Amino acid sequence: MRTVIIEGVEIHLAHPDLLPLDWVGQEDLLRQLLSAWMVLADDDLPLNPRLIGKPGVGKTTLAYAAARRLGREVYIMQATMDTRPEDLIITPVVGNASQIKYVASPLVTAMVRGGVCILDEGNRMSEKSWASLAPLLDQRRYVESIVAGVKIPAHRDFRVCATMNDDASTFEIPEYIHSRIQPQIFIDFPERNEEMTILKQNLPFVEDQVLSYVVDFLQKAHEKDERYTVRDGINVARYAAKIVRSEGLSVRSALARSVSMTLGEEASRYIEKPEM
Numbered sequence: 001m002r003t004v005i006i007e008g009v010e011i012h013l014a015h016p017d018l019l020p021l022d023w024v025g026q027e028d029l030l031r032q033l034l035s036a037w038m039v040l041a042d043d044d045l046p047l048n049p050r051l052i053g054k055p056g057v058g059k060t061t062l063a064y065a066a067a068r069r070l071g072r073e074v075y076i077m078q079a080t081m082d083t084r085p086e087d088l089i090i091t092p093v094v095g096n097a098s099q100i101k102y103v104a105s106p107l108v109t110a111m112v113r114g115g116v117c118i119l120d121e122g123n124r125m126s127e128k129s130w131a132s133l134a135p136l137l138d139q140r141r142y143v144e145s146i147v148a149g150v151k152i153p154a155h156r157d158f159r160v161c162a163t164m165n166d167d168a169s170t171f172e173i174p175e176y177i178h179s180r181i182q183p184q185i186f187i188d189f190p191e192r193n194e195e196m197t198i199l200k201q202n203l204p205f206v207e208d209q210v211l212s213y214v215v216d217f218l219q220k221a222h223e224k225d226e227r228y229t230v231r232d233g234i235n236v237a238r239y240a241a242k243i244v245r246s247e248g249l250s251v252r253s254a255l256a257r258s259v260s261m262t263l264g265e266e267a268s269r270y271i272e273k274p275e276m
Contacts, residue, residue, distance in 0.1 A: 004104075004112055007150045011090065011102050014109040016073040022201060023058070023065035025194035032185050033066045037159045048137050048180060050122075051163045053187035056229030058198075059163035060120055062187060067116035072157065075106035076118045079125045081171070085132035089152070090145040102148045107160070111136070111143070114157030122162035122181075123173055130177045136160075137180035189222045195230050202234050206241040213255050213271075214240070220270040228263060228270075236262050 002013040023030060036049040051059040060076065067074040077088065088105055095101040110117035122130075136143050141154040162181050164173075173181075190198065195218055199211045214237040221228040240258035243249055249257070252272065259267050 006112075006148075006152055009102060009148050009150050011104050011108075011112075011148065011150075013104050013112065014075060014106045016109075016115060017064075017076045017106075019064060019074075021061045021064045023062055024197045024201065025190055026062075026187075029062055029185060029187060030066055030069070032183075033062065033161065034069065036161075036183055036185075037066070037070070045139060045141070046159055047182060049161045050181045050184045051161060051187060052166050052184055054189075054227055054229060055165050056231030057187045057189060058230070059187055060118060063116070063118045063161050063163065067118070067159070070116065070159070072159065073110070073113055073115035074118065075110040075115055076120055077106045078120050079122050079129075081124050081126065083125050083129050085129050086145070086147050088129060088132055089143050090148045090150075092147050102145075107133075108143065108145075108152055110160070111152060111154040111158045114155035116159045116161075119160060119162040121165060123164040123171065126171050127174045127177075130174055134176065134180065137177070189218075190230060192219050195219070195233065198230050199233060199237055203237055203241070206237055207244075207251075209251050210237055210241050210244065210255070213251055217255070217259065217267075217271050221267070224270070226267075226270070228267060232263055 004011050004013060033049055033051070036047040039046055051063060053059055064074055089108055090102050090104055092100050093103050104112065107117045107119065109115070132143065136154060142151055144151045192215055195215050196211060199214060203211065214233045217236070218228060218230065218233045236255070236258045239262055240251070240254040243254035243257060244251060247254075256268065256271055259271050
């Protein structure tokens with residue numbers, strides 16, 4: 001495990017996330033995020049954007065793709081309602097010979113190494129956890145670990161963004177944090193051709209006919225502002241393809257069963273019924 005010495009304290013660093021994620025379409029969203037992270041002069045600072053959209057529309061994928069475009073290491077910090085301030089910064093762990101060692105979070109590792117941290121589903125965190133990040137998200141650019149007794153400054157190349165589901169917030173984001181995580185970048189459902197490309201990239205072994213039916217289903221659901229996303233479509237297509245292969249059903253029949261069993265019977269209203 002990699003380590004760094006901060007104020008005389010040895011800190012063990014996390015490893016970057018290496019994921020097979022590609023951003024498809026909506027290049028303007030990628031440009032918006034990269035613009036927010038841009039620094040115009042030595043005394044300028046990057047912004048800390050907020051990516052907002054329904055679950056499964058690709059917020060994390062967008063952030064990951066932007067970070068990779070910058071050539072930076074990427075660290076994903078998954079937020080939950082149980083995330084504590086020490087989880088976000090440094091956690092003490094009992095090592096060999098009952099010695100305490102200090103382990104940096106993905107966020108702090110990104111700060112130290114000049115990487116990008118994606119604070120995933122940030123609106124699930126409590127105000128207490130957000131408060132521990134306040135000095136990082138303004139011109140001070142540091143965090144303090146009470147556990148390790150150190151102050152950790154952010155590398156100049158460090159960048160951060162938070163993803164937030166617009167319908168699954170557990171806690172309200174405090175106002176003083178709202179002003180620190182701007183701009184807001186809204187991610188909507190992909191267009192038909194983009195959804196087809198995403199499905200093909202994730203499911204190259206599935207027949208185009210199955211994928212086309214799934215895209216039809218998704219587009220009809222989008223028109224009614226349903227919550228179903230391309231992530232759901234990937235699961236539906238994968239299961240439908242398995243049903244076709246194992247049971248010999250028609251594509252339409254397999255899709256009807258897959259949608260019902262994957263997303264629930266209420267989702268079946270958006271598929272074309274198989275011929276009897």
